[in-house]
Amino acid sequence: MTDHAPLPLRGAAALVTGASRGLGAALAEDLAARGAKVALVARGDAVHAVAERIVARGGEAHAIVDDVADKGAPHRVAAIAAGAVGPVDLLFHNASTLGPVPLRELLDTDCEELARVLETNVVGPFRLTKVVAGSMALRGRGLVVSISSDAAIEAYPRWGAYSLSKAALESMSRVFAAELEPRGVRFVAVDPGEMNTAMHADAVPDADPSALADPRDVARRLLDAIERGAPLGVRFVVGRAA
Ligand SMILES: NC(=O)c1ccc[n+]([C@@H]2O[C@H](COP(=O)([O-])OP(=O)(O)OC[C@H]3O[C@@H](n4cnc5c(N)ncnc54)[C@H](OP(=O)(O)O)[C@@H]3O)[C@@H](O)[C@H]2O)c1
Numbered sequence: 001m002t003d004h005a006p007l008p009l010r011g012a013a014a015l016v017t018g019a020s021r022g023l024g025a026a027l028a029e030d031l032a033a034r035g036a037k038v039a040l041v042a043r044g045d046a047v048h049a050v051a052e053r054i055v056a057r058g059g060e061a062h063a064i065v066d067d068v069a070d071k072g073a074p075h076r077v078a079a080i081a082a083g084a085v086g087p088v089d090l091l092f093h094n095a096s097t098l099g100p101v102p103l104r105e106l107l108d109t110d111c112e113e114l115a116r117v118l119e120t121n122v123v124g125p126f127r128l129t130k131v132v133a134g135s136m137a138l139r140g141r142g143l144v145v146s147i148s149s150d151a152a153i154e155a156y157p158r159w160g161a162y163s164l165s166k167a168a169l170e171s172m173s174r175v176f177a178a179e180l181e182p183r184g185v186r187f188v189a190v191d192p193g194e195m196n197t198a199m200h201a202d203a204v205p206d207a208d209p210s211a212l213a214d215p216r217d218v219a220r221r222l223l224d225a226i227e228r229g230a231p232l233g234v235r236f237v238v239g240r241a242a
Contacts, residue, residue, distance in 0.1 A: 006229035007143060010035030013085040015077070015132065017068050017125075018095030020047040022197035023147065026219035027092055032059030034223065039081035039088075041095065043067045060085065068095045068124035069116070074131040087139065088132050090226075093125035093169070094147040099161040101202045106160035114161045121165035126172055133176065133185050140184035143226065146173045148189040148235075159203075174234050191237045192218045 014031045018024035019040035028040045028050060037060040040047050047063045054061035062084035066073045081088055099109070099117040129144055136142025151159045152166035170189040177187035194200060196212035218238050225232060 014090040024094040037085035069120040074128040103158040117161040137183040
């Protein structure tokens with residue numbers, strides 16, 4: 001991928017997975033504030049509260065309770081989202097799992113645990129991309145954002161299963177980019193940096209929250225970059241600077 005053209009978010013249809021809290025909720029709320037119609041996915045009912053908050057502020061939002069790791073989820077989610085907000089223009093693969101916590105070394109990671117992490121963080125996004133990006137290619141436009149991590153490119157002890165999954169997610173994003181960008185569908189993997197969220201607290205319980213980014217700031221910087229057509233490349237690192 002080279003440069004992104006400016007992408008008007010007003011009126012766009014967006015699908016955000018993992019949108020009940022943390023970065024996903026922040027992305028959904030900011031997208032809606034910019035005039036996008038947003039479908040939000042998470043396993044728990046808390047996703048309804050986020051959608052209701054958006055609607056109460058005058059935005060357009062629809063909550064979908066589903067598990068991205070479930071084999072049948074992509075067709076259910078894509079069908080409900082298309083009915084609620086229209087054909088998806090922007091897909092955010094944000095839902096993610098660390099695997100078992102406390103984090104453990106690869107030698108101590110069961111194959112089944114690794115498989116569950118890959119199912120949520122890679123196979124689910126792969127299935128959902130297959131369902132959504134084909135329609136984007138037919139329409140000649142779309143953007144697929146995969147929320148990754150620096151663990152995709154750095155080897156941190158005890159982050160093994162998560163690291164493997166994020167490396168695979170980024171690789172998937174690059175290959176889809178090479179194959180589908182000529183048909184108008186753009187792909188970017190995004191490293192959001194360390195954020196003050198439930199996932200970070202699970203992974204690093206003794207971290208100082210004041211040293212972590214607010215996910216709302218990260219969402220704003222990412223959406224600003226998308227909206228103004230900043231050159232994101234195949235891997236975009238969201239910096240701390242405003
Ligand atoms: N926080 C950080 O410092 C940090 C750093 C680098 C990268 N990231 C990445 O940033 C993204 C957002 O992380 P976060 O910190 O905001 O996480 P979070 O606070 O734990 O939120 C995760 C969201 O994903 C949903 N989710 C989890 N598994 C799901 C599944 N199988 N199907 C559907 N929804 C699911 C959760 O809701 P339910 O539990 O109700 O499903 C929740 O809404 C992730 O991709 C993460 O890997 C985070």
